[in-house]
Amino acid sequence: MPHFSEQVDTLERWRRFPGLERADGAKGIVLTFDDGPDEDATPGVLDALDAAGARATFFLVGEQIERHPALARELAERGHDLQLHGYGHVAHDRLSPDAARRDLERGAGVLREATGVEPRFYRPPYGRFSDGSYEACRALGLEAVYWSAWGTDWETISPERIAELVVPDLSDGAVVLLHDSSRYTHRPDARPTVEAVSLIAAKVAELGRPFLTLAEALDGRP
Secondary structure: OOOHHHHHHHHHHHHHOOOEOOOOOOOOEEEEEEOOOOOOOHHHHHHHHHHHOOOOEEEEOHHHHHHOHHHHHHHHHOOOEEEEOOOOOOOHHHOOHHHHHHHHHHHHHHHHHHHOOOOOEEOOHHHOOOHHHHHHHHHOOOEEEOOOEEOOOOOOOOHHHHHHHHHHHOOOOOEEEEEOOOOOOOOOOOHHHHHHHHHHHHHHHHHOOOEEOHHHHHHOOO
């Protein structure tokens, strides 16, 4: 779990660089995945989502798309929402404004070339912007997206624990952060997330709420 000081730092950053944390007004849950596509867990996540009759939003990393272009296309073909997580998985508060803009532009270009998708939303790695990267995001017409619930599944924890952390925050409009790759995390593989998807989906069904993609949740905004 993040230390309290890290949580405070995150909240302060988000106040400085406002982005979407919840899909207010949406009647359902937005399930999102960062860091893919990856053979590590993306295929298993896809199958778990199919079994639940759910669609999700995937924030893709450009260098991962280059490694697994067919998997990126499969995400789109199976009806999921593809958005941008940059080209490389780098904390943008460590980049110059020019480097940050190049990262976003390159990532969007790779996503567009591989899948034909033009991203609308951008989630910065680690949830961190700098002045330069936030301005680059806005200049490129991308909406900044954070999250309201997470399973801390970058750590080596069980599927049950991932679901246990997410479930209390499953209210309408919740934006849930999970990861379908272990490439940028501390854990050896991302298979616990695959199993956690089924546990979370069962709880969402019990609550009588649908899963929505981010685009579906926000297209009805006033």
